[in-house]
């Protein structure tokens with residue numbers, strides 16, 4: 001993704017924790033030595049998890065050194081995928097899907113609620129709520145559109161009111177149950193009809 005927000009304030013160095021060094025050794029064993037640069041994505045992910053959900057440029061350099069590849073090769077992967085953050089995000093990091101199925105089902109209202117409750121601009125941290133939001137492409141839960149991802153979890157079947165309720169819950173630090181917010185299980189039909197058993201469904 002071009003134009004990704006890169007933090008201006010960068011730490012001068014980055015080291016993986018001992019625990020993560022062990023994880024990385026295990027990952028690298030999966031690749032022949034000459035192809036170890038293929039491990040770039042899991043290593044970026046580990047760096048992000050270790051560093052409060054964002055990847056400093058020093059980590060990109062370290063990963064490039066570890067994989068014996070060019071800095072730009074790691075940087076271009078980190079800037080292409082929205083799953084990698086190159087600037088600090090909130091403790092509650094909201095990714096709003098605005099691809100066509102979610103858009104048709106009202107993701108515009110969810111974006112409005114992000115602007116109202118989190119920050120007028122995406123990629124900016126609301127310090128009071130310790131939260132931030134960005135727009136992303138399809139997250140693969142179109143059957144329960146519109147939806148958002150908050151940190152690692154999906155919240156589906158949203159509308160303005162339900163999104164507002166979730167964002168307000170940041171204040172109490174108690175997020176609603178993950179998954180559908182309309183009460184349906186998984187992606188079963190909205191009116192509880194079971195298409196295999198009900199001929200009229």
Ligand code: FES
Pocket residue numbers: 097098099100101102103137138139140141142145146147
């Ligand atoms: S379009 Fe939003 S999850 Fe697929």
